[in-house]
Amino acid sequence: xxxxxxxxxxxxxxxxxxxxxxxxxxxxxxxxxxxxxEGGGPLWREALQQMGRDGWIGVGWPTEQGGRGLSPIExxxxxxxxxxxxxxxxFLTTESVGPMLAEHGNDWQxxxxxxxxxxxxxxxxxxxxxxxxGTDLASLxxxxxxxxxxxxxxxxxxxxxxxxxxxxxxxxxxxxxDAPKKHKxxxxxxxxxxxxxxxxxxxNTLGGVRTNAxxxxxIRVPDRNRVGELHGGWKLITSQLNxxxxxxxxxxxxxxxxxxxVDWAAATQVDQGRLLDQPWVQLNLxxxxxxIEALKLICYKQAWAMTxxxxxxxxxxxxxxxxxxxxxxxxxxxxxxxxxxSLVKGDSEAxxxxxxxxxxxxxxxxxxxxxxxxxxxxxxxxxxxxxxxPRASR
Amino acid sequence: xxxxxxxxxxxVQQLARKILGEQVSAETxxxxxxxxxxxxxxxxxxxxxxxxxxxxxxxxxxxxMGLGFxxxxxxxxxxxxVVAPLPLIPHAVSAALAIQQFGSEAQRAALLxxxxxxxxxxxxxxxxTNNDNPARPSAVQAVVDGAGYRLNGIKTCVPYARxxxxxLASAAAPEGTIAVLIDPVAAGVRFSxxxxxxxxxxxxxxxxxxxxxxxxxxxxxxQGAAVMQWTAERTTAALCAxxxxxxxxxxxxxxxxxxxxxxxxxxxxxxxxVGHRAANCFIDVECLRLNSYQAVSLLDAGNDAxxxxxxxxxxxxxxxxxxxxxxxxxxxxxxxxxxxxxWRFCLWARHNExxxxxxxxxxxxxxxxxxxxxxxxx
Numbered sequence: 001x002x003x004x005x006x007x008x009x010x011x012x013x014x015x016x017x018x019x020x021x022x023x024x025x026x027x028x029x030x031x032x033x034x035x036x037x038e039g040g041g042p043l044w045r046e047a048l049q050q051m052g053r054d055g056w057i058g059v060g061w062p063t064e065q066g067g068r069g070l071s072p073i074e075x076x077x078x079x080x081x082x083x084x085x086x087x088x089x090x091f092l093t094t095e096s097v098g099p100m101l102a103e104h105g106n107d108w109q110x111x112x113x114x115x116x117x118x119x120x121x122x123x124x125x126x127x128x129x130x131x132x133x134g135t136d137l138a139s140l141x142x143x144x145x146x147x148x149x150x151x152x153x154x155x156x157x158x159x160x161x162x163x164x165x166x167x168x169x170x171x172x173x174x175x176x177x178d179a180p181k182k183h184k185x186x187x188x189x190x191x192x193x194x195x196x197x198x199x200x201x202x203x204n205t206l207g208g209v210r211t212n213a214x215x216x217x218x219i220r221v222p223d224r225n226r227v228g229e230l231h232g233g234w235k236l237i238t239s240q241l242n243x244x245x246x247x248x249x250x251x252x253x254x255x256x257x258x259x260x261x262v263d264w265a266a267a268t269q270v271d272q273g274r275l276l277d278q279p280w281v282q283l284n285l286x287x288x289x290x291x292i293e294a295l296k297l298i299c300y301k302q303a304w305a306m307t308x309x310x311x312x313x314x315x316x317x318x319x320x321x322x323x324x325x326x327x328x329x330x331x332x333x334x335x336x337x338x339x340x341x342s343l344v345k346g347d348s349e350a351x352x353x354x355x356x357x358x359x360x361x362x363x364x365x366x367x368x369x370x371x372x373x374x375x376x377x378x379x380x381x382x383x384x385x386x387x388x389x390p391r392a393s394r
Numbered sequence: 395x396x397x398x399x400x401x402x403x404x405x406v407q408q409l410a411r412k413i414l415g416e417q418v419s420a421e422t423x424x425x426x427x428x429x430x431x432x433x434x435x436x437x438x439x440x441x442x443x444x445x446x447x448x449x450x451x452x453x454x455x456x457x458x459m460g461l462g463f464x465x466x467x468x469x470x471x472x473x474x475x476v477v478a479p480l481p482l483i484p485h486a487v488s489a490a491l492a493i494q495q496f497g498s499e500a501q502r503a504a505l506l507x508x509x510x511x512x513x514x515x516x517x518x519x520x521x522x523t524n525n526d527n528p529a530r531p532s533a534v535q536a537v538v539d540g541a542g543y544r545l546n547g548i549k550t551c552v553p554y555a556r557x558x559x560x561x562l563a564s565a566a567a568p569e570g571t572i573a574v575l576i577d578p579v580a581a582g583v584r585f586s587x588x589x590x591x592x593x594x595x596x597x598x599x600x601x602x603x604x605x606x607x608x609x610x611x612x613x614x615x616x617q618g619a620a621v622m623q624w625t626a627e628r629t630t631a632a633l634c635a636x637x638x639x640x641x642x643x644x645x646x647x648x649x650x651x652x653x654x655x656x657x658x659x660x661x662x663x664x665x666x667x668v669g670h671r672a673a674n675c676f677i678d679v680e681c682l683r684l685n686s687y688q689a690v691s692l693l694d695a696g697n698d699a700x701x702x703x704x705x706x707x708x709x710x711x712x713x714x715x716x717x718x719x720x721x722x723x724x725x726x727x728x729x730x731x732x733x734x735x736x737w738r739f740c741l742w743a744r745h746n747e748x749x750x751x752x753x754x755x756x757x758x759x760x761x762x763x764x765x766x767x768x769x770x771x772x
Contacts, residue, residue: 001691286758379666383669
């Protein structure tokens, strides 16, 4: 038991911190803020391709697939640093779907698409949820019907984030409507977002982040756009979601935010001295600090367990629940420290504090308590897998 | 970054679990309830000593196993898993570690071999009324007398004092805090029983013109506060490890009980409300586990860990409280029935929560460190 970075891990962190420090120009920062931390702008694309040239995409992929072959714990350090830097890195494409294509893809996917992903030239959105299929994802209705050598796809997806600037959608569709178990009749496809049958309408969310409803109207794709085994999509979905969760709760941005609020409170004068010397301010900051420490350890342990090849299902779910609910608490506690200034938007003519970051964050905070596998389901997993408690059948 | 146990750590953990598991049960613990007998299983004490565990962190030169604080904390965690009737933390953590680290060669030679082989027992008086910071004592005063000191005042909640060979305590001398070893049978030392919630034998220790010879001084005023701070941090980390054992068992007992208890024709564990409250306990205990291990591991490596120890104790307090009440609640009436083993764990969860400062006190201290620029996130 040694809960500290090795010298090599510290060196990697320092290298990345320097690298992203240089990459994140002021102009790029402004563009990312404008795009609500989603990316998609011209400077953002340019920076992504720069990272591709510098070999910082696909850091966790095996070297024979063109990646850096970093262990999960090193990948975690990478994710933490990129998130600290504030660059909206397209994790879903590069760390989640990309490795699935590299591992399970056919020749076209591996030889044409994967190199483009590694160069930062190809972006993929995720099409799982539907109006009637959220937590019960296996009940999805979007269909893919074989017609000669092609597949014809029809249906609607919800919450297809980033789709408006991605090239493909990683789409779950029903290929066997008669399968005895509904999750056994699903296959995965790569659907081009440029197809005339593909359309998208924005869904504007509380946090100001745009997501999309996407529509699939008689889209015809060749069989080479199917990924993995026919009717074997569920396995790909679940392993993709497991990879996604590693990036969902990350301690980097919260650590930076905490430090910024401490510095702000130290520089802010009230009647009897610094705001930072007020007992109630110290109490809130101490609560946040204690919670961050736990989140850091949970994340590091998860990355370590993945490196050792022994990631525990209950631990992964515990990380997701703890992290997502803690973020909400953090924004409240730090918002109290800032007072009403925490409700002033970053583009306000007057009165904004810390770039209005907390005003935006508290509105976005609820997304991941249900997104990425709702916390009720995670708690079901924890009590069953972690405590061996029997579950009611669904 | 390594969250795994070494082979030695695993051996210590398994050996401790085997001995404690065999020797401690609800039946053996029942004999100490309501102070019917002194809560000290001397047979078990000797067995742990014979297995080398009592001296696990004592140097081989003084008859110990020569392992580190991490291995000792694993033993303490195992003691928590059965709420063992032993003075383990005051003896092996507070007193023995401080003597080993700061004692003179004569003090170490006189006390450590016996501490390791079980022939003597040590204690530590870390609390004063309304003051749980032993580095800043105010209720016991010391004045220089010859080569030693003369002490007056009161320490409270001193565990297992009557049978101790020496009791580590701090006192306020004119030049600063000193750390001394008090002989419980010395002239002027008087004990009054403190009837404590866990049935542990605690006393209030009144010192009336008690002479401390030079050879019983552990640290003078130049080093005393640092020595007591060092001791308090290790004791706090040990309380966290004990709390980890206590809460992990209370939680798992609850999971098993709800899996078997049926209402409406199904196990109550199948109700989501029940499963989710247990899942919250799982997350809580995991947070306590990681923070405790981090604090212990940093202290073991000799690093500064003041922030991490404070944070671990916040978790020990909050998690102890939440898991204790969730466990009782999910057990229904069984949780408070004294014929079922859960209730004793709830008493100890409370003790571990409060001793050396509860969450509010820790958060306040941490907040001061944050304000002093000493607790940024790295």
